[in-house]
Amino acid sequence: MSTPLVLAVSGPPGSGKSTLCRALSDHFGAPVLAYDAYEAITAWPPERVAAWLAEGAPFDAVPLPGFAEDLARLRRGEPVPDRERGGTLRLSRRGARPVIVLDTLLGRAHPGTGAEIDHLVWLDLPLDVALARKLRSFTTEARRDPSAAPGFLGALDAYLGRYDTLLHPVYALQRERVRPAADQVLGAGTLADHLAAVRSGIPSTHAAVPTTA
Template identity: 75%
Template structure:
């Protein structure tokens, strides 16, 4: 099962909650992507070419997702531990894929069996993103100067670069979703996702194919 949505929509929170409930591994797009390291002029040039999503560098992501689906262990690039197919629903193994690109990415899209899109208004997503900066500063005041610098850089890029890419993501990724969830609590979204996953695996099928 894949979870997608704009930054700040809660996709990572929902992905982790699903994985915890199911005992399943989480594979995260954020651990592979390199586009956030691009200078603004390169992002602008990419957008001027029509923003082809397959040019977003995510080296190793499709290969690792395929290996997990085949039952092979994969090293978690965020935590360092090995990810394995442990969790099941109705006897079928489950992978939780935390992604920004959904089925719109040629390398990983065909490996997604069910896609949830968190359809949060961009102003609400932005507010939540800003809370991530302020919340971290409150937890560790000693890091506040660095966080302030990061927040300023984020906001400086928002109008010209980030907001247009979030609109593009919604236009290209949202249509490929199997289920769209709007505003709601984590408990609401978790219940919806679990219900969708149970319905997906309910028909008799081979227990060897993960979702």
């Protein structure tokens, strides 16, 4: 089997990374390795996040236990646990070159996984629009399960309470450090538009044959 193509998608929370990654996964028959299944920084208390920002927000200090190791194992063709959905992630045997989809906030700026990325897509959504989409995710879940609405309201209040002083500065740094290294920058468009753009944007030297299923 040829060396897998690592296709990464980055962008601010709410930009549609996960949705595009799932579409790419379906198209290429590829496993998705998701940052959110490994990150531990959201468990930090606000004062620790503030101290990290004051130190210059070094991305190598962002705790992602097992993320780089699982990517390395997948690249070697070994199965890894699906820490996001349960089960096991494996490379597809279909196509001329297998693909790994990396759903990551840090792109090539993460020391542990950035050097392994072959093609990086940045979803260039303004932070106010990304915020609106993130808030919509809270309200959608609350409407889906009204009995859980108080819990979602608490989570929403905590999110907004941290946004000005902690979250917005982090997202601004993410754009400053991750976007310049992207191979493709995609703006407004539908999921179908973005999927087509990524498919056509992968250089022939990185060509991967999609699944026909």
